[in-house]
Amino acid sequence: MNYKSIIYLVGVLTTTIGIAQTNPLKVTEDFKPSSVNQQGKLYPQVNSEGRVRASILAPQANKVQLDLGGTKYDMVKDEKGIWTGVSDPQDEGFHYYQLNIDGASVPDPGTVYFYGAGRLGSAIEIPAADQxxxxxxxxxxxxxxxxxxxxxxxxxxxxxxxxxxxxxxxxxxxxxxxxxxxxxxxxxxxxxxxxxxxxxxxxxxxxxxxxxxxxxxxxxxxxxxxxxxxxxxxxxxxxxxxxxxxxxxxxxxxxxxxxxxxxxxxxxxxxxxxxxxxxxxxxxxxxxxxxxxxxxxxxxxxxxxxxxxxxxxxxxxxxxxxxxxxxxxxxxxxxxxxxxxxxxxxxxxxxxxxxxxxxxxxxxxxxxxxxxxxxxxxxxxxxx
Amino acid sequence: MNYKSIIYLVGVLTTTIGIAQTNPLKVTEDFKPSSVNQQGKLYPQVNSEGRVRASILAPQANKVQLDLGGTKYDMVKDEKGIWTGVSDPQDEGFHYYQLNIDGASVPDPGTVYFYGAGRLGSAIEIPAADQxxxxxxxxxxxxxxxxxxxxxxxxxxxxxxxxxxxxxxxxxxxxxxxxxxxxxxxxxxxxxxxxxxxxxxxxxxxxxxxxxxxxxxxxxxxxxxxxxxxxxxxxxxxxxxxxxxxxxxxxxxxxxxxxxxxxxxxxxxxxxxxxxxxxxxxxxxxxxxxxxxxxxxxxxxxxxxxxxxxxxxxxxxxxxxxxxxxxxxxxxxxxxxxxxxxxxxxxxxxxxxxxxxxxxxxxxxxxxxxxxxxxxxxxxxxxx
Structure with a gap:
């Protein structure tokens, strides 16, 4: 695999909107679109550590979070109004998740939807060694x-x-x-x-x-x-x-x-x-x-x-x-x-x-x- | 059918958040959950005029819209943070739509999802006379x-x-x-x-x-x-x-x-x-x-x-x-x-x-x- 590790300075990005997440996060930059994305959708992505990177355009939003595995990860907004966030490493396999936009819990427009947790919702697939x-x-x-x-x-x-x-x-x-x-x-x-x-x-x-x-x-x-x-x-x-x-x-x-x-x-x-x-x-x-x-x-x-x-x-x-x-x-x-x-x-x-x-x-x-x-x-x- | 018409005063509700839609809207109050909702979901709803009422909890949102049939209908927020909006009467049959939350175009968590318009998205079913x-x-x-x-x-x-x-x-x-x-x-x-x-x-x-x-x-x-x-x-x-x-x-x-x-x-x-x-x-x-x-x-x-x-x-x-x-x-x-x-x-x-x-x-x-x-x-x- 051709990948490189970089220091992903979430702190720099977050200063503009004042999110609490300020620790520099070391993330391996070998993200690829998840295998359960809708055709042609680049996000969400998964890297070799099992981290999930979600992304959504929401120019007027105040707060957007990636809600995955019981944790809500704050996402950060760029100058185009695109919010992006990275999760902690996840277990191999299939996990349901949602996006939270200003308090609204919604499916990620990037993924196929699955019935689980009593609803049709988004999911991510972390490639497993035995896949x-x-x-x-x-x-x-x-x-x-x-x-x-x-x-x-x-x-x-x-x-x-x-x-x-x-x-x-x-x-x-x-x-x-x-x-x-x-x-x-x-x-x-x-x-x-x-x-x-x-x-x-x-x-x-x-x-x-x-x-x-x-x-x-x-x-x-x-x-x-x-x-x-x-x-x-x-x-x-x-x-x-x-x-x-x-x-x-x-x-x-x-x-x-x-x-x-x-x-x-x-x-x-x-x-x-x-x-x-x-x-x-x-x-x-x-x-x-x-x-x-x-x-x-x-x-x-x-x-x-x-x-x-x-x-x-x-x-x-x-x-x-x-x-x-x-x-x-x-x-x-x-x-x-x-x-x-x-x-x-x-x-x-x-x-x-x-x-x-x-x-x-x-x-x-x-x-x-x-x-x-x-x-x-x-x-x-x-x-x- | 047991229904009644009332004057639905969108104008009153909108004063709190300053949405431009101020005309009193005469809406027949016989809304029922759409037949293509997820099990147990009360919204979106459809009335006998073919209007669609959407609803979503988004307490921190600035602006939420129902994006249906080429029109974006402003929704209004109640004291619980629930946004609700009503569309114009739609043709009988099946129509794709999305919700727009602060600029993010997302599926409505209330509906089943359908592949159309190049994506998996929400849809509404307006009962047809020949259904x-x-x-x-x-x-x-x-x-x-x-x-x-x-x-x-x-x-x-x-x-x-x-x-x-x-x-x-x-x-x-x-x-x-x-x-x-x-x-x-x-x-x-x-x-x-x-x-x-x-x-x-x-x-x-x-x-x-x-x-x-x-x-x-x-x-x-x-x-x-x-x-x-x-x-x-x-x-x-x-x-x-x-x-x-x-x-x-x-x-x-x-x-x-x-x-x-x-x-x-x-x-x-x-x-x-x-x-x-x-x-x-x-x-x-x-x-x-x-x-x-x-x-x-x-x-x-x-x-x-x-x-x-x-x-x-x-x-x-x-x-x-x-x-x-x-x-x-x-x-x-x-x-x-x-x-x-x-x-x-x-x-x-x-x-x-x-x-x-x-x-x-x-x-x-x-x-x-x-x-x-x-x-x-x-x-x-x-x-x-």
Whole structure:
């Protein structure tokens, strides 16, 4: 790489507008446009340290900030009215962020938008050392299909995205196993195939014969009973999965419709939800993946197997015979309470003598690079 | 509807910040959240007059404007720092817009984002009297599949969206005709299935047996020869369609791969592009649709049939025998030069004795409601 380090004197620039940030900042000047920018947009940029440089024209603004990873970085204005700011180094991977213009929190006009944190917003991609596994390559690509359906249980239109592997369309006879894959809280059914890059991860693994071809169904984990005036929202996602989604997928796609060829996994809230669904329906699924979450969340206390999930983990031997894979993953930098909560769950599994696989994503927190890596590991062990 | 008219005294509110807009504005107070808002977002809103009310929290801002339909409407701040503004009545249908905060043009955090005008931005949907034809209904829904492919001709990854009708998955044998459907300038392959609602239009028409089931392929009209240092960008979209996209679609999907079962259509720039492709490849397509555009654009002059498109319209009788449908559509409020340019083209067709169908979308301009309506009319005449 051809780059040079310079002393970036934010102090000099800020004197004109009196922002408090006056420490000289040593920044490596090898910034490149982020890979999730809109076509042709030069900003935001990322450098080799993982710093983010944002930039926006706002000539009449009083204060503009880059709001990233829980910190609001003051940006500074040049003579053309363009505000620019640089963040601290970020972890590798994908991070949501916003710009703040005079108190208005808005998406950066430079980036593509992603649904997360309960909104469509901007994001930055810090290139990871292992990014090849989710890169777009010249391999056969599967399709990601938007599937709209009316759900009688929720009395609403719902949508899932369905990945079919590249060889799905090679003939009209071959049938495939299915992974049901769920997003986390304040995310939606778009997460896995957009920021999660599930389709590219599967394309690459299948092309290199590290994973078996499979269908992946990504639905929305928020599903509620139709509300009356007096009732509170009651989640019926489990019923929707079992009684609506699975029968629909088995009728619309060439699936192998039995428990030996069905897996269910999720991240964070989705890990919690899918673990309950798995344990309540061992006749339906035989593989489970929990990424950054378990059903005892947010508790970090020792688990009472007699009461936890209605005693579903009491019979360790029986579960070992029935479950083909019980897989857990976590980032090494996850915040409280995830490490202790997942830790308490693992302790319970070990006390019960229940076999499970455990993976740690190095140097990542409760974010999408953790989950991309989890998926990349998990699916290689499915349907074998 | 239960609504009431009140005098909305913008003048009173504006005195505190000195905005020039002081005329009392009579606004019908029956605003409802726009149908293309993000889930749970109350703003922007639309009333029965087609006015748009935008709102954003920006406590420290000096000036906030709603930038819609070529006009920047000053918004006014309340004591909580929330800026609100109301537009003039808009045409029915779909309109892109932005907010302007102290000179920064940004998407409204309230809406879903759409690719148009060369960027991902906000949009508003003004309910149309005929909106039922593109409404999401409890009918069988087709799939919209994202299809990633590597294009050797452009040396780049490209993407198209492919609509397959609901009965595509009912069996594994039935084969279908294909419509190739293109977006306009500064739009992309997402346009037709997102703001164009092509999938819902087809779902509804097919469910009511007004259109035959068909596959619809929506690709990106920007395709260039790989650039050298000395060369200028040279569009090779026609070559990509003929040599890469069609063979790929015919191999991945159950198409009827002949000219009698292939249509090509587009809007604006896409109408221009697809007309050239149609006329150069009458062995490949037998149906054509041009929505708000023709290949003589932007000229409004009389067309010389000897030179126009290399004389492809010279033999009227031969074309009448070869082409099954030549269909043109236009909005009644289209701006210069579209009415005169399409008019000059129609005059040429008539002078040559070439049969064509012509549709006008009432009270719409060069916008998506025109194109939704065009598609809704056009596809009922395909493959019959």
């Amino acid at each position: 090849e596994f989710y890169a777009m390559k010249d391999v056969p690509h599967g399709l990601v299909s938007e599937n709209i359906y009316f759900s009688k249980l929720t009395n609403s239109f719902r949508r899932c995205f369905v990945y079919t592997p590249a060889n799905y369309n090679e003939d009209s006879k071959t049938r495939f196993p299915v992974l049901y894959l769920q997003h986390g809280s304040f995310e939606d059914e778009t997460g896995w195939a957009v920021q999660g890059k599930a389709n590219l991860i599967l394309d690459n693994l299948i092309a290199s014969e590290k994973a078996n071809p499979m269908i992946v169904v990504m639905d929305n984990g928020y599903a509620y009973k139709p509300q009356t005036n007096t009732s509170r929202p009651e989640s019926i996602f489990e019923e929707v999965v079992i009684n609506e989604i699975i029968p629909m997928i088995d009728s619309k796609f060439r699936t192998i419709a039995n428990r030996e060829h069905r897996a269910i996994a999720g991240l964070s809230m989705g890990a919690n939800q899918t673990m309950r669904i798995m344990m309540n329906h061992l006749d339906t699924f035989s593989y489970y993946g929990g990424f950054s979450g378990t059903s005892n969340y947010p508790s970090i206390d020792a688990i009472d197997v007699n009461t936890f999930l209605d005693g579903k983990f009491k019979e360790g031997n029986a579960l070992n015979k029935k479950i083909k894979l019980f897989w857990l993953g976590l980032g090494t930098k996850e915040p409280i309470p995830f490490p202790a909560s997942v830790g308490a769950f693992r302790t319970m599994l070990e006390q019960q003598g229940i076999r499970y696989a455990y993976y740690e994503s190095p140097e990542t927190a409760h974010e999408w690079l953790t989950w991309r890596r989890c998926l990349n590991q998990f699916v290689t062990q499915l349907f074998k | 039922e034809f593109y409404a999401m209904k409890d009918v069988p829904h087709g799939l919209v599949s994202e299809n990633i492919y590597f294009s050797k001709l452009t040396n780049s990854f490209r993407r198209c969206f492919v609509y397959t009708p609901a009965n595509y998955n009912e069996d594994s044998k039935t084969r279908f005709p294909v419509l190739y459907l293109q977006h306009g300038s500064f739009e992309d392959e997402t346009g037709w299935a997102v703001q164009g609602k092509a999938n819902l239009i087809l779902d509804n028409l097919i469910a009511s047996e007004k259109a035959n089931p068909m596959i619809v392929v929506m690709d990106n009209g920007y395709a260039y020869k790989p650039q050298t240092n000395t060369s200028r960008p040279e569009s090779i979209f026609e070559e990509v369609v003929i040599n890469e996209i069609i063979p790929m679609i015919d191999s991945k999907f159950r198409t009827i791969a002949n000219r009698e079962h292939r249509a090509i259509a587009g809007l604006s720039m896409g109408a221009n592009q697809t007309m050239r492709i149609m006329m150069n490849h009458l062995d490949t397509f037998s149906y054509y649709g041009g929505f708000s555009g023709t290949s003589n654009y932007p000229s409004i002059d009389a067309i010389d049939v000897n030179t126009f498109l290399d004389g492809k319209f010279k033999e009227g009788n031969a074309l009448n025998k070869k082409i099954k449908l030549f269909w043109l559509g236009l909005g009644t409020k289209e701006p210069i030069p579209f009415p005169a340019s399409v008019g000059a083209f129609r005059t040429m067709l008539e002078q040559q004795g070439i049969r064509y169908a012509y549709y006008e979308s009432p009270e719409t301009a060069h916008e998506w409601l025109t194109w939704r309506r065009c598609l809704n009319q056009f596809v009922t005449q395909l493959f019959k």
